[in-house]
Amino acid sequence: MNLTIIGTGYVGLTTGTCFAEVGHHVTCVDNNPEKIETLLAGRIPIYEPGLEELVKKNVAAGRLKFTTSTADGVKSGDVVFIAVPTPPQPDGSVDLSFIEKVAREIAECLTPEIGYRVIVDKSTVPVKTGEKVAETVRRYAPQGVEFGVVSNPEFLREGCAVDDLLHPDRIVIGSNDDRALALMHKVYEPFVAPVLVTDINSAELIKHAANSFLALKISYINAVSAICEASGADVEKVAEGIGTDKRIGRQFLNAGLGYGGSCFPKDVKAFIAISESLGTPFGLLKEVERINGDQLERFLAKIREKLWVLREKKIALWGLAFKQNTDDVRESVAIRVAKKMIAEGATLIAWDPEAIETSKRFSGITEGIEYAPDMLSALDGADALVIATEWSHFANVDLTEIKKRLRTPLVFDGRNLLDPAAAAATGLEYHSVGRPAAGRH
Ligand SMILES: NC(=O)c1ccc[n+]([C@@H]2O[C@H](COP(=O)([O-])OP(=O)(O)OC[C@H]3O[C@@H](n4cnc5c(N)ncnc54)[C@H](O)[C@@H]3O)[C@@H](O)[C@H]2O)c1
Numbered sequence: 001m002n003l004t005i006i007g008t009g010y011v012g013l014t015t016g017t018c019f020a021e022v023g024h025h026v027t028c029v030d031n032n033p034e035k036i037e038t039l040l041a042g043r044i045p046i047y048e049p050g051l052e053e054l055v056k057k058n059v060a061a062g063r064l065k066f067t068t069s070t071a072d073g074v075k076s077g078d079v080v081f082i083a084v085p086t087p088p089q090p091d092g093s094v095d096l097s098f099i100e101k102v103a104r105e106i107a108e109c110l111t112p113e114i115g116y117r118v119i120v121d122k123s124t125v126p127v128k129t130g131e132k133v134a135e136t137v138r139r140y141a142p143q144g145v146e147f148g149v150v151s152n153p154e155f156l157r158e159g160c161a162v163d164d165l166l167h168p169d170r171i172v173i174g175s176n177d178d179r180a181l182a183l184m185h186k187v188y189e190p191f192v193a194p195v196l197v198t199d200i201n202s203a204e205l206i207k208h209a210a211n212s213f214l215a216l217k218i219s220y221i222n223a224v225s226a227i228c229e230a231s232g233a234d235v236e237k238v239a240e241g242i243g244t245d246k247r248i249g250r251q252f253l254n255a256g257l258g259y260g261g262s263c264f265p266k267d268v269k270a271f272i273a274i275s276e277s278l279g280t281p282f283g284l285l286k287e288v289e290r291i292n293g294d295q296l297e298r299f300l301a302k303i304r305e306k307l308w309v310l311r312e313k314k315i316a317l318w319g320l321a322f323k324q325n326t327d328d329v330r331e332s333v334a335i336r337v338a339k340k341m342i343a344e345g346a347t348l349i350a351w352d353p354e355a356i357e358t359s360k361r362f363s364g365i366t367e368g369i370e371y372a373p374d375m376l377s378a379l380d381g382a383d384a385l386v387i388a389t390e391w392s393h394f395a396n397v398d399l400t401e402i403k404k405r406l407r408t409p410l411v412f413d414g415r416n417l418l419d420p421a422a423a424a425a426t427g428l429e430y431h432s433v434g435r436p437a438a439g440r441h
């Protein structure tokens with residue numbers, strides 16, 4: 001089939017590439033000319049494992065194209081996906097101006113000669129957005145054009161987007177239009193996954209409800225981790241003990257510094273705002289946010305307690321990305337930890353396997369930080385090591401190197417990556433989340 005994606009960011013590029021990989025012909029459109037030039041020059045603007053080779057392969061096969069022209073995209077794609085940003089406004093509600101603009105742009109490109117088009121919202125949007133998109137397209141399109149509107153939320157995770165897209169747990173298609181639905185079934189025919197067909201409003205709600213539930217699971221275990229710290233229990237054992245119940249599941253029960261990234265913080269806020277606007281406030285989610293913020297503060301309090309004063313302290317920081325296997329630092333908790341320590345006068349020597357460049361460009365940290373050339377040299381002469389992102393590089397480190405290189409052998413592990421007993425046996429004083437401290441303290 002001929003498909004078009006409007007918005008070639010994280011979701012647009014990964015989704016478009018995977019659609020091409022399963023045999024569709026895909027045109028990716030973006031209104032940022034630099035991004036399209038980069039892609040046309042064969043470079044990939046984001047780090048995502050496995051993506052670069054798939055882009056190159058599908059461009060070479062003639063199945064994947066990039067353009068800045070929405071008109072070309074609308075002309076060539078029978079199904080037109082919208083994958084533009086839906087950022088939060090200061091009050092937490094969703095800024096839908098990008099979606100509204102694309103709806104108008106698509107409408108202005110439609111003509112009766114082009115024929116029927118399915119307009120699919122892939123961006124994460126509040127319930128009832130599909131209705132607004134349909135109204136907008138109807139208002140701005142010439143008389144006589146035929147189109148259908150569909151909600152098809154995306155559940156990929158950064159860092160494993162290619163696998164998530166090629167092997168999804170489920171595909172959700174929200175549509176009130178049989179013609180659109182038939183075409184959507186053809187789009188997803190090459191994928192082996194359950195397809196859940198719903199009305200548009202339910203599909204939109206599924207996305208916010210899913211992300212908020214996952215954030216709730218993380219906050220739940222983080223609240224439990226505080227109780228573990230107060231009682232001397234071990235949150236890793238508790239997570240295993242509750243997670244082996246199939247009804248609960250072990251995933252998303254990793255206690256740590258709390259959730260970050262471009263999705264959970266904004267989507268929880270959005271769901272709170274949506275529920276309030278519908279007159280059904282969702283107070284539970286406010287608590288999810290509160291716990292998430294407190295988790296970071298409790299971790300910083302541990303650092304302060306041990307280092308006493310952060311001013312003039314040199315701290316090695318491992319991790320800048322919001323999670324492992326990505327260079328994305330949007331809403332990264334690691335960056336928040338860094339900013340707080342710098343504000344208290346510490347100097348950071350930071351290292352991350354992929355996110356140093358993105359941190360330099362997008363974190364907003366301009367002073368108080370140096371970037372180490374490699375993971376181990378970040379440690380040299382530092383007063384403490386803080387681990388802030390769950391990269392496997394840190395979990396697999398030779399502990400004797402940490403002991404040898406730090407000035408004082410203090411480790412604060414915000415992601416529970418190291419083994420407390422092994423750390424103590426190496427002579428480290430080791431503090432993590434929801435587990436008793438180990439070593440000299
Ligand atoms: N990042 C994720 O992991 C993820 C996963 C699932 C869903 N989502 C949702 O998908 C949506 C997109 O997120 P993202 O992370 O890909 O955003 P992004 O910022 O990486 O990409 C959006 C792209 O849209 C382009 N754009 C904006 N207006 C445009 C227009 N009028 N015409 C053409 N291009 C335009 C921008 O230049 C940018 O390249 C959001 O609603 C997000 O919540 C994101």
Ligand SMILES: O=c1ccn([C@@H]2O[C@H](COP(=O)(O)OP(=O)(O)O[C@H]3O[C@H](CO)[C@@H](O)[C@H](O)[C@H]3O)[C@@H](O)[C@H]2O)c(=O)[nH]1
Binds near residue numbers: 155156214254257260
């Ligand atoms: O047990 C856990 C799992 C995750 N996290 C943190 O939660 C955040 C989000 O992680 P993850 O969900 O793996 O990454 P995202 O790429 O943000 O993916 C989420 O957000 C996407 C955008 O909406 C959705 O498509 C995905 O399904 C959803 O998992 C990160 O800061 C993680 O460090 C934890 O603290 N503990």
